[in-house]
Amino acid sequence: MQTRHETEVVVIGGGVVGCSIAFWLAKRGKDVILVDMNAPGTGTSVACSGLIGGTFKFPNFYMELSIRSAYMYPKMVEELGEEIGLRQDRGFLSLCLTEETYKEYSSLREEHLKSPVYRGRMMAPREVWEIQPGVSREIVGAHYNPDDGDCEVLRLMYVLIRACQRVGVRMLRDAAVTGFALGGDNRVEGVVINHDYLIRAPNAVNAAGVWATEVAKMVGVTIDLYPDRGQLLITEPAPMICPTPMNSLKQVRTGHFHIGTVHELVGFDVSVTPTASARMTKNAIKSVPIIADLAVIRQFSGLRGMTRDGIPCLGAVSRVPGYYIAAGHSGITLAPVHGKVISDLIVDGRTDLPIDEYDPLRFERKNGSQS
Amino acid sequence: MEDDLLICRCEEVTRSEVEEAIRMGLRTVNEIKRFTRAGFGLCQGKTCGRLICDILIREADMAPSEVLPGTSRPPVRPIPTRVLANRVSKEDE
Ligand SMILES: Cc1cc2nc3c(=O)[nH]c(=O)nc-3n(C[C@H](O)[C@H](O)[C@H](O)COP(=O)(O)OP(=O)(O)OC[C@H]3O[C@@H](n4cnc5c(N)ncnc54)[C@H](O)[C@@H]3O)c2cc1C
Ligand code: FES
Numbered sequence: 001m002q003t004r005h006e007t008e009v010v011v012i013g014g015g016v017v018g019c020s021i022a023f024w025l026a027k028r029g030k031d032v033i034l035v036d037m038n039a040p041g042t043g044t045s046v047a048c049s050g051l052i053g054g055t056f057k058f059p060n061f062y063m064e065l066s067i068r069s070a071y072m073y074p075k076m077v078e079e080l081g082e083e084i085g086l087r088q089d090r091g092f093l094s095l096c097l098t099e100e101t102y103k104e105y106s107s108l109r110e111e112h113l114k115s116p117v118y119r120g121r122m123m124a125p126r127e128v129w130e131i132q133p134g135v136s137r138e139i140v141g142a143h144y145n146p147d148d149g150d151c152e153v154l155r156l157m158y159v160l161i162r163a164c165q166r167v168g169v170r171m172l173r174d175a176a177v178t179g180f181a182l183g184g185d186n187r188v189e190g191v192v193i194n195h196d197y198l199i200r201a202p203n204a205v206n207a208a209g210v211w212a213t214e215v216a217k218m219v220g221v222t223i224d225l226y227p228d229r230g231q232l233l234i235t236e237p238a239p240m241i242c243p244t245p246m247n248s249l250k251q252v253r254t255g256h257f258h259i260g261t262v263h264e265l266v267g268f269d270v271s272v273t274p275t276a277s278a279r280m281t282k283n284a285i286k287s288v289p290i291i292a293d294l295a296v297i298r299q300f301s302g303l304r305g306m307t308r309d310g311i312p313c314l315g316a317v318s319r320v321p322g323y324y325i326a327a328g329h330s331g332i333t334l335a336p337v338h339g340k341v342i343s344d345l346i347v348d349g350r351t352d353l354p355i356d357e358y359d360p361l362r363f364e365r366k367n368g369s370q371s
Numbered sequence: 372m373e374d375d376l377l378i379c380r381c382e383e384v385t386r387s388e389v390e391e392a393i394r395m396g397l398r399t400v401n402e403i404k405r406f407t408r409a410g411f412g413l414c415q416g417k418t419c420g421r422l423i424c425d426i427l428i429r430e431a432d433m434a435p436s437e438v439l440p441g442t443s444r445p446p447v448r449p450i451p452t453r454v455l456a457n458r459v460s461k462e463d464e
Contacts, residue, residue, distance in 0.1 A: 039402060046405055158406045162395065171396065236413060236449060259452075272445060274458050281456040292456075295449030297415060 001181075003190070004197040007033045007170070009346060011205045012177045012191070012215055014040025016153070017331045018207035019160035020076075020339035026167040027079070028347050033199055034169050035191070037176035041157045043209045045331065047232065047302025049260050050156070051245060052333045053092055053148025056108050060115040061357055062311055065337060067117055067147050068353070072336035081166075082159040085152030085253055090244040092148030093123075093132060095287050096140045105143040120145035134241030134251070134288045150245040152252065153332060160335075180204065180219050180323075188219075188322030203346055205324045207338070210268075210305035212313070212327035216360070219320045223313050224363045225327060227268050227303040231276040233259040233284075235294040242288060249284050257291055259284040263304075272299045304329050307363070314338060314358040316345050325360040378426070379419035381412020389423060393430050400424060400441035413449065416441050 011022045014036035022034045034040065052073060054066030070088065077084055096102035105122070112118040123144045128135055164171065172193070179192035181200075190200040208215045213225045237255030248260040262276045277299055285292045305328055307313065312328025314337075324345060326338040337353060344351035374387035384407045392403045400416075400423050403409060409423060410416030416423075424438045 039396075039398065041402060041405060154405050154408075158395075165395070173396070173398070233452075233455075235452065274455075277455045278458045281452040285452060285456055292453050293451070295451050296446060296455060297413060297449050298411075298444045299446065300444050 001192065001198045003200050004193075005033055005170075006200040007031045008201060009033075009203040009205060010035060010191045010199050010201045011207055013043070013207040013209055013211070014161070014171065015043045015045035015207065015209050015331065016157060016160060016335045017045070017209070017326050017338045018205070019157070019164050020335040021205055021207055021326060021342045022169045023080070023160060023164050023167060024339040024343035025346060026164065026169045028343050030343075030346065032169045033172065033201070034164065035172045035175040035177060035193060035199070037174070037211075039173040040161050040171055043211075044302045044304065045157050045209075046154060047300055048153055048230070048332060049150070049232065049248075049250065049258060050153035050332055051092070051148065051150045051247070051250075052086075052088070053145060054118075054333070055092060055094060055120060055143065055145045055148050055247070056105075056112075057330070058111065058310070059357075060112065060118070061354065063112060064115055064117045065354070066330065066333050069334050069337040070147060070149065072340070073151070076336045076339070080159050080163045082155075082162070084156040084159050086149065087151070087245060088149035090131070090149065091144055091146040092150075093128065093244050093246045094143040094145075095128070095135065095246060096142055097136075097138070097286055099140055102140045109143060119147055132242050132244050132246075134290055136287055136289050138286070148245070150250060151332070156332070156335075177208075177215055177218070182219065182320065186320050188320060203322045203324070205326060205342055207326045209327060209331070210303045212305060212325060216325060219317070219323055221317055221320065221323075221325075221360065222364050223307070223325065223327070223360055225305040225307055225313070226265075228306045229264040229266055229270065229301055229303055230261040231264075231272050231280065231299065231301045232261055233277055233280055233296045234298045235259065235291065235296055238290065238294055241290065246287070248280075249287055257284070257288070257294065259291070268303065270301045270303065272301050309362075312358060313360040314341055315355050315360055317360055319361070378422050379407070379409035379412060379416075381414050381418070382408040382410075384409035384419070386426070389426050390430055393427065398427065398431055398433065399439055400427070403427075404441055410441055415444065
């Protein structure tokens, strides 16, 4: 097969995760080619809510890593050199519309309290209305986490793409990885593009989002990431009455409400449904009644890449030297961590961040004993 | 054509912003929409979509058949949330 390019690292997937990794690698002196089967910025990263945080992510180590990543955001934005609409000064609300939800969130909070990192608390309705005037008078209360926030994902995506271009990452579109060239000891020697040509490289990073399962299979690794469809609605703009991001509902700088979301196991189908829009608008109106007077201008969907244990995959694949995986849910929150960990592993051969629990090979080990 | 010519009236996106997107390597109406916001306005690209296709054909040197129109997302016209919320199907109740 013809070799068309040579480089030190091929990053597979131009979402927020792949671009963050490519950026940090290039910044630290590596020659990087990023390939995407469509184009950078066309996957799940442009169809999601953009919340950055750790609330109700379990086990606690996952919440802790998420919060750590949130704390890395301001520095990353500085390095990227452009604003991404980061909102980290208002905290994050999870509203309780019923006593039942209040009890549920309180007990989740008890579990989080076992971690020294967690600073969330329950809030009485009056306090919620003070920081979020648009919220319904019917609420029972809320969970509030001062460490969580959000950003504008489309901005984040294109600021990352631009920053990658600035630090010399070569980006190839319409370039699907279809296989790998492995050496005698199973070591990565190159990446096959479109069944057609080879990019020669000693390192490959699988950052293919929900499609990472396929790209792992190409080197004989099973990671079991599966698609979990979410849908989102965008309303016409309204005066700012909800400046604090909330779970499944936020008002962005331009005044539009982003209304989420559902979990649907329908494979890779990205269509949108009236059943979902009915359910989502009903809940949104209960949370913020004024939404009833607004019109929806757009509905779209995105595919989360979920794992059975809910935790992303992050790390080197020991069996295939030179092969790394960074994929799974909450890629917006974890983009700085993904970028640091993979660049640490490739540049220094090790990382300080605690990633043992994220080992991509854990599914193969579990397959023997469980499921 | 002038650089500050408005391509998308709803979101006030100029021709030079669309050209910048093309210089960055974006080659579809959807990508240009996400980068510039042209097409995200109340009319959801009904007015500007065609213009952006034309600019792609000229500036990015693409054949008309290669330029895909942007994805049309529902609803076709803005629908009050009230109306959507009441379209509850049987399976929900
Ligand atoms: C409705 C919804 C709401 C969400 N809300 C949040 C949130 O609030 N906070 C949060 O942190 N996360 C959220 N997420 C999750 C988050 O969007 C994802 O975890 C994140 O976008 C994943 O980024 P990524 O770069 O891994 O994947 P993607 O953005 O999907 O990028 C992967 C890229 O890989 C490319 N690719 C795939 N296969 C190949 C191949 N063989 N060869 C070449 N390229 C390939 C694809 O074309 C794609 O562009 C949400 C997701 C959804 C669906
Ligand atoms: S003119 Fe561009 S969205 Fe209306």
